[in-house]
Amino acid sequence: MLLSFALWIQATDFFTYLRGSGYVYPCILSMHMVTLAVFGGMILMTDLRMLGWAMRSRPVADVVDQLRVTKRWGLVLMVTLGALLAGCKAEEYYYNIFFRLKLILLALIIVHWLVFRRAVYARAAEMDRAGQVPGNAKLAAALSLLLWAGVACMGRGIGYVDPPFGIHAQLWPF
Amino acid sequence: MQIENPLNASPLAFPILECIHIVGFAVSIGTIAIVDFRLLGLGMRRETPSQLGKDTFFWTLGGLIVMLFSGLMLFSSDPDNYYLNYAFDLKMFFFVSAIVFNYTVHRKAVESDTPNGKAVACISLALWACVVFGGIFIGFLNSTLDIHHI
Numbered sequence: 524m525l526l527s528f529a530l531w532i533q534a535t536d537f538f539t540y541l542r543g544s545g546y547v548y549p550c551i552l553s554m555h556m557v558t559l560a561v562f563g564g565m566i567l568m569t570d571l572r573m574l575g576w577a578m579r580s581r582p583v584a585d586v587v588d589q590l591r592v593t594k595r596w597g598l599v600l601m602v603t604l605g606a607l608l609a610g611c612k613a614e615e616y617y618y619n620i621f622f623r624l625k626l627i628l629l630a631l632i633i634v635h636w637l638v639f640r641r642a643v644y645a646r647a648a649e650m651d652r653a654g655q656v657p658g659n660a661k662l663a664a665a666l667s668l669l670l671w672a673g674v675a676c677m678g679r680g681i682g683y684v685d686p687p688f689g690i691h692a693q694l695w696p697f
Numbered sequence: 698m699q700i701e702n703p704l705n706a707s708p709l710a711f712p713i714l715e716c717i718h719i720v721g722f723a724v725s726i727g728t729i730a731i732v733d734f735r736l737l738g739l740g741m742r743r744e745t746p747s748q749l750g751k752d753t754f755f756w757t758l759g760g761l762i763v764m765l766f767s768g769l770m771l772f773s774s775d776p777d778n779y780y781l782n783y784a785f786d787l788k789m790f791f792f793v794s795a796i797v798f799n800y801t802v803h804r805k806a807v808e809s810d811t812p813n814g815k816a817v818a819c820i821s822l823a824l825w826a827c828v829v830f831g832g833i834f835i836g837f838l839n840s841t842l843d844i845h846h847i
Binding site for chain 2: 553556557578585590672680
């Protein structure tokens with residue numbers, strides 16, 4: 524069922540155009556990497572602040588609360604661009620082991636968000652008042668660092684797997 | 698004389714270095730972006746730009762060093778290829794411009810907490826975005842150059 528969805532979506536006019544568009548596809552990929560650098564970097568810095576490794580002269584709440592909206596819009600942009608890229612090669616990506624691992628890590632990030640958002644991320648101001656970051660917050664930060672670094676590395680891995688033989692649509696170099 | 702680069706001995710060396718390169722530029726560009734978004738008034742408004750500049754200074758520098766050294770190692774795996782790739786030339790031009798801008802004009806604007814830092818922030822973000830675009834286009838041009846075995 525997933526495979527037939529992948530075949531359908533990559534055959535739509537929109538994705539057929541994107542796939543054959545020459546410079547447009549690498550520009551979308553570049554924008555995806557720019558959002559990774561800008562907003563991924565902000566995620567890393569938030570985690571590093573919680574671990575007490577960076578920006579220690581700023582309260583935890585200042586970093587966690589004030590970057591939240593920015594990161595959320597960044598994530599929307601990053602996921603949108605990523606979906607455009609995936610739609611172009613949906614069939615090939617369906618078979619790609621790194622794409623599958625990337626989706627699993629992204630699913631784990633949603634689980635991470637559900638588990639820690641109230642217990643940790645909503646309580647940054649309390650941590651500042653108490654003068655220390657509790658163990659579960661440090662665990663959340665460390666897991667977040669690992670998960671996001673993993674997503675970035677799996678994303679890079681996608682490009683290393685050759686498409687399987689007999690695939691219906693491929694990206695042509697310009 | 699043929700000298701074997703140990704990087705080319707293992708097929709995993711290049712992709713692992715690329716991942717280090719990606720994390721390095723996420724840290725450096727991410728920390729610069731935190732300051733730039735502050736200059737644009739889009740986040741961290743309880744802090745001043747100069748405070749954020751100080752807080753992120755060493756992480757920006759550390760990220761840049763990781764990015765630079767992993768980048769040099771990636772380059773060393775196949776210098777001819779990069780030499781002939783004009784996306785690489787453009788990337789290096791934007792990279793040097795971005796570094797110079799970051800430690801001159803950008804630094805002054807951040808340290809002085811100028812209220813007119815928006816243009817500086819936009820130029821900074823645009824320069825770093827150009828570096829990333831250059832990096833991506835290296836790979837896309839390589840597939841058309843076909844000069845792997847000179």
